Amino acid sequence: MDINTLEDEVFALSSSSGKKYNLPEIKGTLGPKGIDIRKLYAESDLVAYDPGLGNTGSCESKITFIDGDKGVLLYRGYPIEQLSENASFPEISYLLLNGELPTEGQLATFDGQLKSHTMLHEQIRNFFNGFRRDAHPMAMLCGTVGGLSAFYHDRLDISKAEDRELSALRLIAKMPTIAAWAHSYSQGYPFAYPRNDLGFSENFIHMLFSRPSENYKVNPVLARAMDRILILHADHEQNASTSTVRLAGSTGANPFACIASGIAALWGPAHGGANEAVLRMLGQIGDVKNIPAFIQKVKNKEDGVKLMGFGHRVYKNFDPRAKIMQRTCQEVLGELDIKHEPLLELAVELERIALADDYFVSRKLYPNVDFYSGIILKAMGIPTSMFTVLFAVARTGGWVAQWKEMIEQPGQRISRPRQIYIGAPKRDFVAINQRG
Known part of the structure; x- marks a missing residue:
């Protein structure tokens, strides 16, 4: 099956039978273009197969834009860095709504x-x-x-x-x-x-x-x-x-x-519970001297050890929220006069070692927003069980x-994903005394 671009911004889908189906192109303000497949099944008896919907645009939205390769997050067009420095959470809520x-x-x-x-x-x-x-x-x-x-x-x-x-x-x-x-x-x-x-x-x-x-x-x-924590987590596209x-x-x-x-x-835990997982990981490492051995376990996939708080499903660069969170973490610990927070020292050293290691850099595993947010909340006296609640x-x-x-939105319809059925073909019922 092949997809070819035609001059009039229409994609031609060629099936194994030789038939061709024209699929219109959709353009957004920013980001990738899309292929309109709404009539694909009706016209061709084919459905798109995309487990996890990682490459499927499920809607048109004006609210949030992410460029994962460049590390960009915009609310209604405004960079998250500017909003987190200058706005309050009610302002952000108003912006998102209106x-x-x-x-x-x-x-x-x-x-x-x-x-x-x-x-x-x-x-x-x-x-x-x-x-x-x-x-x-x-x-x-x-x-x-x-x-x-x-x-x-x-x-x-x-x-x-x-x-x-x-x-x-x-x-x-x-x-x-x-x-x-x-x-x-x-x-x-x-x-x-x-x-x-x-x-x-x-x-x-x-x-x-x-x-x-x-x-x-x-x-x-x-x-x-x-x-800042509320602002940074207020929206994140179609998660x-x-x-x-x-x-x-x-x-x-x-x-x-x-x-x-x-x-x-x-x-x-794969969504809102990630900052809890970071704290558990740092607790398991225990001491700065144990980081090199921990890093080696992460690299050895057979050990099943993961580096929590690094990497993101969308961001293939630095999570723009992570830098803001790191600075906020330093402000909070300074205000509370926590000069020697073991978890922070562990986090800083872990970040330094990981970012100097080609294994992580080549895989674009950079710190994300969860890496420092858990330390901030812990310093503020908020128990781990409340982290996802704050999220x-x-x-x-x-x-x-x-x-x-x-x-x-005009034309809004009930969501109804399709599937590729891989179960048994049609078969006849067998009486219980004849099943063997």
């Missing part, structure tokens, strides 16, 4: 809208009482977010723009409260309610760590670090969890159910933007 950075007045309105929805229905406290104390916080987050539709079912008509907007605000605003309550419940602490006199990240940290017995003051350096949200959303499911499905997908808080902005974009 396509443009807000004016001062628009941001003030949007921030006020978010603050008006930070509270949870009081009966949601009963959800947490139904969980075991040792339940994973992601289980609590997934279950509680899915249950929000039982409390906020008054405005769930996804055909109405105002209902979609309200659902987006509710999800972005309430996610930190749910996350903080999951943390408090697992630790046996009383729930802290939102404080609308604080900024988004300040309020989140306050709910995580404040106790009724003392006056807790949020460190501005840690609040800024949290803001597994975002694709799951879109897949669920294509059925017309309510937005709370769609975001819960994204949380479930994010929970996988979900950040990614909610992107999820609702992607969901909203999909719902509003």
